[in-house]
Amino acid sequence: MSGQLFYVVGPSGAGKDSLLDYARRHLPVDAPVVFAHRYITRPAAAGGENHVAVSPEEFARMLTRGLFALSWESHGHRYGLGVEIDQWLAHGLNVVMNGSRAHLAVADARYGDRLQVVSVEVAPSVLRARLTARGRESAAEIRDRITRASAFTVEHPRVLRLANNGPLSEAGGRLVDALCATVPLGA
Numbered sequence: 001m002s003g004q005l006f007y008v009v010g011p012s013g014a015g016k017d018s019l020l021d022y023a024r025r026h027l028p029v030d031a032p033v034v035f036a037h038r039y040i041t042r043p044a045a046a047g048g049e050n051h052v053a054v055s056p057e058e059f060a061r062m063l064t065r066g067l068f069a070l071s072w073e074s075h076g077h078r079y080g081l082g083v084e085i086d087q088w089l090a091h092g093l094n095v096v097m098n099g100s101r102a103h104l105a106v107a108d109a110r111y112g113d114r115l116q117v118v119s120v121e122v123a124p125s126v127l128r129a130r131l132t133a134r135g136r137e138s139a140a141e142i143r144d145r146i147t148r149a150s151a152f153t154v155e156h157p158r159v160l161r162l163a164n165n166g167p168l169s170e171a172g173g174r175l176v177d178a179l180c181a182t183v184p185l186g187a
Contacts, residue, residue, distance in 0.1 A: 003032065003089040005111050006179060007099040010120030011149030013130040015164040015171070016098055019120060022172030023096065023179060033179045034088050036097040039068070039080040070110065072103040089114060094179055101152055108156065118175065119154040119161050126165050 010016050020035060027033055040051045041059050054062070059078045063071055068080035085095045089111075099107060108115055122130075124146050131142045154161075160178050164171040 002114055003091070003093040003095060004116045005085065005089060005107070005114055006094060006096040006116050006118055007104065007107050008096065008118045008120060009099045009101045009104065009154055010164075011101075011122070011127060011152070012145055013127050013134070014120040014122040014149070015130070015168070016120050018168055019162070019164065019172055019175050020096065020098060022168055023175050026172065026176050027179065031094075031180050032092060033094045033096060036081050036085050036088075036095055038098060039082065041078045070097075070099075070103070070107055072100050072106070074100055074102065096179060101154060104154065104156065113158075115156075115158065116178070117154060117156040117159040118178065119159050120164050120171070121161055122149075122163070123165050124150060 008016050008020065023033075024035060038051045039054050039059065039062065041054060041056045042051070043053050056078065059080065062068060062080065067083055069083045069085050071078065071080040073079070079100065081097055085097070088095050104117065127146055127149060128142060131137055131145060137145065160174070162171040162174055
C-alpha cells in the first residue's frame with residue numbers, strides 16, 4: 001500500500017511550521033507518518049522551519065543529479081524535497097511536507113491521487129499581527145504578503161482547509177487526525 005503525500009500550504013505567517021511542529025509532538029508513536037525536511041538555499045540559523053541549509057551551488061549539483069522529487073524557487077531562495085520521500089511513500093508511510101502554493105500543480109502532476117493538500121488559512125488581521133510580531137518584514141512587505149494571501153486560493157479535489165486563527169491545538173488536532181486517517185481526504 002502506498003502512503004499519501006500531505007502537501008501543507010498557506011501564506012507566510014499562517015502558522016504552517018507551528019502546525020507541523022504540533023503534529024510531530026502529538027502523533028501517536030505508532031503513526032505511519034514521517035516529516036520531510038526541505039533543502040533550502042538559506043542559512044540554518046535564519047529562523048523558521050527546521051531545514052537542511054545548502055549553498056546555491058550545492059543545490060544546483062543536487063538538482064542536476066536528480067536528487068529532488070520536487071523543487072521550486074520562491075522569495076529569492078531555492079527549495080527541494082529529496083527523492084527519499086518516494087521511498088517512504090512506497091513503504092506505506094504518510095509523508096508531510098511544507099509546500100508552495102504556486103507549485104501545487106507540479107506536485108499534483110507527479111503524485112496524483114497520493115497527494116493530499118492541507119491549506120492553512122488565517123484571517124488577514126491575525127496574519128498581520130503574526131507577521132508584525134516576528135519582525136522579519138517591513139510594513140510594506142507585510143502589506144504585500146497580506147494582499148498576496150487574500151488573492152490566492154487553493155483549489156484541489158483533495159483539500160483539507162485548516163483555519164488557524166485560534167489556539168494551535170484546534171487546527172493542530174485536526175491535522176493530527178487527518179495524518180492518522182486511513183481514508184484519503186476527499187474520498
